[in-house]
Amino acid sequence: MNTNYFSEKQIEVLKFGYEQYDGVICDGAIRSGKTAVVSIGFILWAMNNFKNKNFIIASQSVSSCKRNVIQPLLSIKYLHQQYEIKYKTAQNLLVIARGKTLNYFYIFGGKDESSYQQVQGITAAGAYLDEVVLMPESFVNQVLARCSVPKSKFWFSCNPEGPMHWFKRNYIDKHIEKNLKYIHFTIDDNPSLSDKIKQRYRDMYTGVFYDRYILGKWTKAEGLIYNMYVNNEESYMIDKVPEDMILINVGMDFGGTKAKNAIVVSGFSPFMKKLYVLEAKRFEEDLSPEQLDKAFVDFCQMVFKKYGKTFNTRADSAEPILIRGLKNAALANGLRTTVKYSLKKPIKSRIDTETKLFGQHRIFLMRDTTKDLQLALKTAAWNPKKEDQRLDDGSTDIDIIDAFEYSFEEYMNNLIDGERFQW
Numbered sequence: 001m002n003t004n005y006f007s008e009k010q011i012e013v014l015k016f017g018y019e020q021y022d023g024v025i026c027d028g029a030i031r032s033g034k035t036a037v038v039s040i041g042f043i044l045w046a047m048n049n050f051k052n053k054n055f056i057i058a059s060q061s062v063s064s065c066k067r068n069v070i071q072p073l074l075s076i077k078y079l080h081q082q083y084e085i086k087y088k089t090a091q092n093l094l095v096i097a098r099g100k101t102l103n104y105f106y107i108f109g110g111k112d113e114s115s116y117q118q119v120q121g122i123t124a125a126g127a128y129l130d131e132v133v134l135m136p137e138s139f140v141n142q143v144l145a146r147c148s149v150p151k152s153k154f155w156f157s158c159n160p161e162g163p164m165h166w167f168k169r170n171y172i173d174k175h176i177e178k179n180l181k182y183i184h185f186t187i188d189d190n191p192s193l194s195d196k197i198k199q200r201y202r203d204m205y206t207g208v209f210y211d212r213y214i215l216g217k218w219t220k221a222e223g224l225i226y227n228m229y230v231n232n233e234e235s236y237m238i239d240k241v242p243e244d245m246i247l248i249n250v251g252m253d254f255g256g257t258k259a260k261n262a263i264v265v266s267g268f269s270p271f272m273k274k275l276y277v278l279e280a281k282r283f284e285e286d287l288s289p290e291q292l293d294k295a296f297v298d299f300c301q302m303v304f305k306k307y308g309k310t311f312n313t314r315a316d317s318a319e320p321i322l323i324r325g326l327k328n329a330a331l332a333n334g335l336r337t338t339v340k341y342s343l344k345k346p347i348k349s350r351i352d353t354e355t356k357l358f359g360q361h362r363i364f365l366m367r368d369t370t371k372d373l374q375l376a377l378k379t380a381a382w383n384p385k386k387e388d389q390r391l392d393d394g395s396t397d398i399d400i401i402d403a404f405e406y407s408f409e410e411y412m413n414n415l416i417d418g419e420r421f422q423w
Contacts, residue, residue, distance in 0.1 A: 005191065008189075009185055010191075012181075013041050014040070016155075017045030018045075021179055021180060023156065024155055024183065025158075025175060025183070026156065028184050028185030028186055028216035029159070029185060029216040030187070030201065031201055032188075032190050033190035033192070039130075047083060047096060047098060047101060047103060049151065050101075050149070051100070051103070053103050053124070053125035053149060054106060054124045055106070055127065056126070056128070057069055057105050057106070057107050057108070057128045058108040058109065058110050058128070058130070058135070060109060060134040062107055062108065062109040064413070065107050065109060066107065067417070070107065083096050092106065093106055093107065106122065110129075110143075111135075112136060113139075116139045120146075122146050123149065125147065126147055127144065127146070127152075129155070130158075132156045133159070133161045133168075134346075137170075159213060160212045161388060162388050163220055164387050185216060186215070186216055187202075201213075201214065202214050204228075204359030205359050206231065222382055224381055226358065228359055229358050229377050233378070235361065236365055237364070237365060237367045242276055244270060245269060247309070248265055248303070249312050249408065250264070250266075251342070251404060252314070252316065252326075253316050253402040253403040253406065254322050261282075261295075262282045262372070263279075263280075264279065264370075264403040265303055265407065266404070266407040266408050267307075272411060272414040272417065274363070275362060276364050276366070277364070278369065278370070279299075279370065280371070280372050280400055280403075283295060289325050293328075293329035296326050296329060297329050297330070300330070300335045300337050301333075304335070309336075311337050312339075313338065315406070316402070317343075318344075327339045345405075353416065357415065372397070372400050376397040379396045379397070380396050381396060
């Protein structure tokens with residue numbers, strides 16, 4: 001390969017495959033060129049050192065692995081010049097061959113504690129774990145245990161989280177004793193980014209997210225969560241329904257002992273360029289299941305009359321009995337909505353998505369009909385006792401934020417991809 005297109009740190013990654021380390025850790029800022037060079041280095045190392053072997057490529061989910069690793073790999077002209085590459089979608093399998101050399105790269109998602117079961121039984125010659133900090137430790141341990149072929153190596157890439165994260169304490173802090181090469185990236189280590197684009201990313205974040213995503217620091221999350229919104233609230237306000245809105249979705253969170261029922265309507269522009277919060281309502285009174293059903297019916301009828309679109313309703317999946325009541329009420333009243341369970345994606349992933357959208361000015365709130373959510377966003381705080389968790393002690397309204405997140409979480413990947421249409 002012509003290495004003139006790589007930074008010094010990226011070249012260090014490419015060298016790793018031919019050094020005596022057992023693994024490499026690449027952490028640091030977003031858009032710093034980590035994932036791209038680790039992906040390329042992993043494939044080149046595997047193809048130059050093994051034949052007819054299995055390899056593991058994993059991310060938090062199979063879809064994120066496809067988006068962040070596989071699709072970019074498949075777009076690299078050099079790899080297609082050197083190898084015959086086939087991606088078998090149904091099997092989540094990448095098959096790469098050159099001459100008599102043939103290797104198999106299996107794609108996995110490590111989203112929760114049960115994910116380790118996916119990789120049991122496979123014998124691998126190496127593994128690449130992208131977004132490793134978003135995976136449970138049990139999954140990572142199982143992947144590494146699968147790499148039992150002689151001369152196998154581990155490849156890790158990630159953005160920083162909190163300083164007490166298990167990967168920071170057990171791998172980065174112990175990289176010398178574990179014989180791991182550690183390479184820390186900054187945004188300046190990506191030679192493909194212009195100074196203008198780098199500054200754009202620097203302007204996108206504040207607080208803990210700036211420390212982690214721009215400076216690449218393992219910083220503790222403290223204080224308010226949505227600083228970008230709090231510091232520039234007016235820039236996110238709109239006063240009329242956007243003309244480019246093509247889709248709406250409803251999210252609903254159910255109240256408990258201290259919590260209140262909440263419902264939020266979100267709208268989306270073409271290609272998920274923008275997210276609009278159209279309605280946000282917190283029900284202060286305690287509602288019986290029957291009263292809740294009626295309140296839901298009234299709200300949905302208002303939404304359809306006002307916006308003229310059918311929509312999905314994603315309701316808190318922790319309450320199946322209440323969801324069944326909403327489904328029955330929707331059918332009985334001929335509502336133009338389909339009631340489904342919320343996906344309950346990790347809260348940290350939801351917050352990351354919101355932070356990116358605020359930073360890119362791609363999220364907007366209707367001024368007069370979302371006041372309950374506006375207040376919740378301004379007061380939402382990190383839990384000082386639990387790393388990277390939202391404070392949930394009744395002092396802030398996280399119920400309406402949950403409802404908001406249920407309204408867009410099925411489109412999170414699309415919203416992240418929508419960034420490329422923005423710039």
